[in-house]
Amino acid sequence: MSVVVRTVTRVILPVALAFGAYVIMHGHLTPGGGFQGGAVTASIVALLVVVYGGARLKGAKGWFAVLEDVGALAFVLLAFLGIGATFFRNVLAGSGGLFGAPVPQLGPNPGALDTAGTLPLMNWAVGLKVIAGLGSVVLLLSLFGREDG
Amino acid sequence: MVHAPILAIAIPLLGAFALPILAKLNRRARDLWAVGIALVTLVFGLAVAGQVFASGKPLVYTLGAPSPTASVTEGGFPIRIVLVVDALGAFAGIIALLAGAIGLFYSLQYLAEEEGKTLGTSLLLLLWAGILGLVYTGDLFNFFVFLEITSIAACALIGYRVWESRPPEAAFKTMAMYTLGGLLVLISVGILYGEYDALNIAYLSKLITGTLLDKLALGLLLGGLLMKAGAVPAHMWAPDAYGEAPAMATIVLVANTQAAIYALLRVVFTLFGGALATPGIGWLIASLGTVTVLVAVLMAVVQRHLGRLVAYGAVSQLGYMLLAVGVGVVAAGKGFGEVALKGGIFHMINDLASVGLLFLVIGAIRRAVGSVDLLSLGGLGHTLRWESGFFLLGALALAGIPPLNGFASKFLIYESTFKASPILAAIAVLSSILLLAVVVRAFHGVFLGPKARDVGPAPWGMLVAMGVLAVIIVVFGLFPGFFIERMVSPAVQALLGGRAAYLAAVLGG
Numbered sequence: 312m313s314v315v316v317r318t319v320t321r322v323i324l325p326v327a328l329a330f331g332a333y334v335i336m337h338g339h340l341t342p343g344g345g346f347q348g349g350a351v352t353a354s355i356v357a358l359l360v361v362v363y364g365g366a367r368l369k370g371a372k373g374w375f376a377v378l379e380d381v382g383a384l385a386f387v388l389l390a391f392l393g394i395g396a397t398f399f400r401n402v403l404a405g406s407g408g409l410f411g412a413p414v415p416q417l418g419p420n421p422g423a424l425d426t427a428g429t430l431p432l433m434n435w436a437v438g439l440k441v442i443a444g445l446g447s448v449v450l451l452l453s454l455f456g457r458e459d460g
Numbered sequence: 461m462v463h464a465p466i467l468a469i470a471i472p473l474l475g476a477f478a479l480p481i482l483a484k485l486n487r488r489a490r491d492l493w494a495v496g497i498a499l500v501t502l503v504f505g506l507a508v509a510g511q512v513f514a515s516g517k518p519l520v521y522t523l524g525a526p527s528p529t530a531s532v533t534e535g536g537f538p539i540r541i542v543l544v545v546d547a548l549g550a551f552a553g554i555i556a557l558l559a560g561a562i563g564l565f566y567s568l569q570y571l572a573e574e575e576g577k578t579l580g581t582s583l584l585l586l587l588w589a590g591i592l593g594l595v596y597t598g599d600l601f602n603f604f605v606f607l608e609i610t611s612i613a614a615c616a617l618i619g620y621r622v623w624e625s626r627p628p629e630a631a632f633k634t635m636a637m638y639t640l641g642g643l644l645v646l647i648s649v650g651i652l653y654g655e656y657d658a659l660n661i662a663y664l665s666k667l668i669t670g671t672l673l674d675k676l677a678l679g680l681l682l683g684g685l686l687m688k689a690g691a692v693p694a695h696m697w698a699p700d701a702y703g704e705a706p707a708m709a710t711i712v713l714v715a716n717t718q719a720a721i722y723a724l725l726r727v728v729f730t731l732f733g734g735a736l737a738t739p740g741i742g743w744l745i746a747s748l749g750t751v752t753v754l755v756a757v758l759m760a761v762v763q764r765h766l767g768r769l770v771a772y773g774a775v776s777q778l779g780y781m782l783l784a785v786g787v788g789v790v791a792a793g794k795g796f797g798e799v800a801l802k803g804g805i806f807h808m809i810n811d812l813a814s815v816g817l818l819f820l821v822i823g824a825i826r827r828a829v830g831s832v833d834l835l836s837l838g839g840l841g842h843t844l845r846w847e848s849g850f851f852l853l854g855a856l857a858l859a860g861i862p863p864l865n866g867f868a869s870k871f872l873i874y875e876s877t878f879k880a881s882p883i884l885a886a887i888a889v890l891s892s893i894l895l896l897a898v899v900v901r902a903f904h905g906v907f908l909g910p911k912a913r914d915v916g917p918a919p920w921g922m923l924v925a926m927g928v929l930a931v932i933i934v935v936f937g938l939f940p941g942f943f944i945e946r947m948v949s950p951a952v953q954a955l956l957g958g959r960a961a962y963l964a965a966v967l968g969g
């Protein structure tokens with residue numbers, strides 16, 4: 312691709328990455344969550360495939376496969392955290408510490424990020440799986456039919 | 461053990477996702493992990509069934525609640541996702557557990573390393589978890605989610621042999637039908653949610669009054685589930701899928717079909733049981749069942765691909781179950797309606813044993829010879845002694861010859877259908893005779909005749925997996941009363957009189 316496209320991609324890349332991370336991280340407060348944020352982030356893979364060609368990203372295939380497993384595994388294990396009470400019990404919520412801050416009173420507030428217990432962690436697990444899953448789909452489609460694919 | 465229902469779903473899920481990572485480290489560790497996961501799942505699943513059959517009450521597990529039984533909030537509204545296992549769910553769970561455990565054990569020596577054993581085993585665990593979730597869930601949307609999990613895992617497994625030409629086609633066909641069926645179910649769930657603002661099956665059942673929208677939702681649900689079950693006229697994916705999928709997946713696919721029958725019973729008797737389980741619905745299901753039996757058996761006659769031949773046999777067995785369900789709905793208040801349901805539900809596990817055994821034998825033949833074309837096979841009985849015995853046993857059980865298990869359940873179905881409609885019963889009996897001719901021809905073509913080639917016997921692991929099914933066929937055939945009384949009758953009672961208990965278990969009071 313031309314210099315213009317490559318330069319613009321370099322500029323957009325960190326912004327898109329940050330936006331994807333924001334959508335994943337704020338999933339429990341604003342519309343979005345693991346799947347949506349993951350899809351946004353995976354679009355970076357599509358951008359890279361278009362600009363640099365799938366062949367240069369071939370090495371990422373194995374990593375995506377592992378990341379996808381790690382994401383799914385993390386989700387199930389997070390659900391297992393609550394098995395003392397019930398499966399999927401949100402044990403971190405309201406327990407103090409990171410992710411366990413008390414939920415503020417109803418009404419206008421700037422958004423209390425660390426109040427949702429295991430939910431943000433699960434969003435990250437789903438996000439990881441979606442990034443890796445959609446990323447490998449895009450990558451495999453670009454490699455499909457090549458001799459060296 | 462209070463967590464047993466969710467653990468029976470979560471453990472295979474965990475196993476499926478951890479398996480590829482383990483396989484990167486050590487292949488032996490991966491196989492041990494698969495066996496361990498299968499055993500743990502089996503323990504928890506059987507514990508669920510044991511608890512339900514012992515107490516006679518539905519088991520409720522609420523996800524994410526302070527305690528497993530806290531299924532409703534203060535206002536009596538069930539806001540959380542629940543698992544509800546009554547006797548019918550426990551029975552369907554046993555079928556799924558049996559199929560999954562045997563399939564996994566069989567796959568250890570059946571799948572070749574270079575063909576992608578890791579992914580095959582992982583997908584099998586995923587399919588297993590999906591089926592168990594399907595039969596245990598008490599939430600309509602989760603039901604749809606598990607339906608999709610089974611669809612995706614099943615289609616990937618059907619296309620396992622991607623290097624051949626036919627499996628990808630079969631997988632695509634199945635994917636199209638499953639997706640269409642899933643879509644119908646989703647629209648139906650959307651209608652019910654829009655109408656009643658609830659997704660909990662028990663709560664919905666309490667609210668449903670039988671409006672026009674309810675009827676539409678019931679029709680869509682029935683359509684989606686019949687597509688998933690492979691009833692005529694939406695049966696064309698089933699022979700392709702059963703014929704081309706690797707053997708260890710086929711037996712789980714059969715259990716997947718049984719789960720659709722379970723869901724059909726749950727929808728008609730529990731979800732819509734209060735308002736819409738009318739004889740008209742029953743006649744519809746019974747006629748579809750009879751057509752399925754007849755069409756599938758006639759199609760089986762002309763097959764020369766052994767897998768497809770048995771697959772059409774499997775579709776015809778599904779027709780018998782639909783026939784029984786239909787008669788059960790038609791005669792819900794009468795004695796023979798109960799007999800029909802007993803026959804239909806008992807036939808679920810008998811069908812799994814006989815069809816499953818046949819598919820496992822076909823897998824062994826394919827592995828040994830490399831072909832399942834009836835015209836190129838022959839004389840295999842000289843070397844594959846165990847396999848030929850198992851095939852004959854499975855074939856006779858499939859055709860319903862006494863004293864094997866297929867006879868026990870089919871006889872109940874004939875008897876009760878005859879009281880509802882002699883014509884349907886006559887068609888069912890005639891089809892069964894035709895099926896016997898078909899399977900005897902297949903047995904003759906594959907195993908009898910002069911010895912044509914030297915082939916090695918199947919590894920012991922595969923033979924043990926087949927042996928377990930053979931034992932089930934014989935034992936269930938010799939002592940049907942014992943199993944009907946302990947497992948099938950409670951399941952039928954859970955359908956006919958158990959709706960109130962199901963609702964009370966979830967909603968309290």
